[in-house]
Amino acid sequence: MGLQGSYNFKGIALSDAYLQVGGVKCDYESNSSQSVKTPPVYNSDGSIETDAVYETVWLKAPTSSVRVKVFKDKAIRDANPYSQLTEFVFTFNGSVAASAKNHVKQAYIALKEEDKYKEFTDV
Secondary structure: OOEEEEEEEOOEEEEEEEEEEEEEEEEEEEEEEEEEEEOOEEOOOOOEEEOOEEEEEEEEEEEEEEEEEEEOOHHHHHHOOOOOOEEEEEEEOOOOOOOOOOHHHHHHHHHHHOHHHOOOEEO
């Protein structure tokens, strides 16, 4: 499985570049954010009568880091899977639901949602 389309490699236009997910690392992390529980109360002179009260909200979210290999074209990739021109990494929020696609398929879907790769086709 891969994506094929136009890719600019160091100023060289590759019309049939082949992108292949080379690895997916998934983490399920807790992230915190602060939200105002009670806003501050001010006196008429602008001084604070009562400080704001904040609460910490914890969210768990799956985050995936994806390594993508870039080949000149699919024929070069098929001839030697280690002949990539370059690699890049991107992240996306995957799903760990029982009904979710596997993480590699989710990575390809997320990659095609990036503006640079919207026109790429599945190969």
